[in-house]
Amino acid sequence: MTIADEGSGKPARTRRQIYEDGLRKRSLMIAGTSTVAVVLAIVLLVPLAPGWAAVKKSFFNWDVFSATFPKLLDAFLIDVMIFAWCAPAIAVLGLLIALARDVRNPALYPLRIFSAAFTDVFRGVPVVLTVYLIGFGIPGLGLPRPWNSPYIWGSLALILTYSAYVAEIFRSGIESIHPSQRAAAESLGLSRRDTMWYVILPQAVRRVVPANMNMLIALQKDVALLSFIGPVEIFRQAGVFKSLYANFTPYVGAAVIFLAITIPATRYADYLMAKQRRDRS
């Protein structure tokens, strides 16, 4: 075997490199061919199914799509709004619950019990149920307007449920910091609170950023659950159009809008996780 690239100034490639390049090229070829084959099979075979025309008319109806999409976009603003005030509240409450779980003072033991019970209850109950119970139940006690708004109580339901999850994430972050850090901080004379605030939390929070990104993505979709108690956000708006046109295309339109947000967010979370793995190794 001759060695390539002799006059080009680049370092000459070894036989091993050439062999590995060949392998790589071959696997790329195979991956490409199989992907194209699968895509072609889907594109060519699905329309051959006897019900394809009906499915296409019901789910991928361009007329219905173009008639409803602008209004769906408008309705999505309500989702964004609810998300915008829920996310910070969840971060704060989740952190507080996690800290309560870590309290070492015996006198504050009830606080630990409370935070454990909180996470157990709100992680255990389906979100929709919490939304119903809080969204209809608390205003039913006789609150005057505007304090009985479904936006307020529905958001609270989301905040409670999600902060239970986020609290567990923060707790795992706090527990993942080696005990020697705590010991070292205390031996330097830092108080318990300062140890937590200046030593443990900065490391713990950074460590759980990717996990919390996933919670953000999940929250962004679950905001649609508020439609159960009244707000006409994108999911409800799509449902109204579905009934009007007897056609599921508006749901596809809503899915497109959700994907436009969640796919970049998911990729970003992946990137953060990969970065973290690199930094640690």
Next chain:
Amino acid sequence: MTRLIVAGALALMGTTAVAGGHLCYEGKTLTEGKLTIATGNPAYYPWVMDDAPESGKGFEAAVAYAVAEEMGLSAENVVWVRTSFDEAIQPGAKNFDINMQQYSITPERDQMVDFSEPYYAAPMAALAVGAVSETEATLDALKGLKWGAVGSTTGAQKLINTIQPSSDPLFYNDNNDVIAAMQAGQIDAALFDLPTALYLSAVVLDGGTILGQFPADRADTPDLFGMLMEEGNPLKECVDAAIMSLTESGELAAIEAEWLQDTTGVPLIQ
């Protein structure tokens, strides 16, 4: 067991066929000799009494049996199944011949599924609770209320197109959720078809009042209830013929008077 039923059905069909010559529905139903009718889960008063359509009690149950009889099917050959709205409009094979759950006929829906001739013209009515029960039955006075409706009904459309409330209306999954929101004071009033509104105000909602009804003929989309069928269902002509003949003979009006008699006497919204 199935063979027995089929044999029995064939025997029955034999007798009716002899009596009436060739019958329109033959070979067009899901199960030969049976008419499979879908209703809601649960089915509500006064459309179906006690969620038991088999009893023939309630307006839609009574109409169903009358239509079946008109088509030449005896009561025991009527089979009931339950579907949601979404199941009724999904593409693909259906588990019913006809679906009756207060479907309003709209041109948009008609492109996706088939509707029979209308069996009822439903006026829309406004149900209110609490302090706003005294609101005048005029469009101007109604605009200022906080409105709700079931999102999948034509009531939601009417709310936006006709009443045009000054604050955003809230939409819900079903009647019970609307009632819960009214009880929680989150909405003042909601739009239903008149018989449903009457039932809710009389039985379910404490302190509920009917503000008024929209005259069915003045509506921009008159709310006519039709039986829903799969697009292109050959049974449509048989069902249509049966409903037409029931309308002409006055039997349909008699069923309506029997089950929905309270629907008159509610003030019209000006």
